[in-house]
Amino acid sequence: MSPEREEHKRKSIAKSLIEKWFSALVRLVDRYAPDRLLLFALNFLDRRVPNRLITLAIKAVERVPRRLRSKAISVADEYVPDAVSNSRKTCTVIAAVGKYIPDEAIPPESAEAWDNVKARLHIPKLVSGKKK
Secondary structure, eight states: OOHHHHHHHHHHHHHHHHHHHHHHHHHHHHHHSOHHHHHHHHHHHHHTSOHHHHHHHHHHHHHSOHHHHHHHHHHHHHHSOHHHHHOHHHHHHHHHHHTTSOGGGSOGGGHHHHHHHHHHHTOOOOSSSSOO
16 A cells, blocks of 8 residues: 555544544533533633633643644644534533633644634633733
8 A cells, every 4th residue: 555545544544533532522411411510610610710720721731832732723623523513512611611722822823723613613712811
């Protein structure tokens, strides 16, 4: 088999596994996570988690190499199936966590892919424009 064919086969296998994993996760959240539990968790995140912890998480993300962050964003843009985008509960969870990711942490080469992910998964802008 030629190297290009092997690479294509490996990518298609990886894509199908990622899609199956995300689809199973979406079904699990949609079926078993009650709305009240999600509401409680999101309110807890917004109200009870100290700003220091959020800032610490942001700094941890910024320590990840730019290349890896860029690759993760492009994978999210390319491989996340439509089942995730169509799931109200899953999008709510992703948006609740994603809103704390500042635009400064996004590599410039991934800005367009990040905008696509934000639009598709309904991720709002960072709650506070400055780090506390």
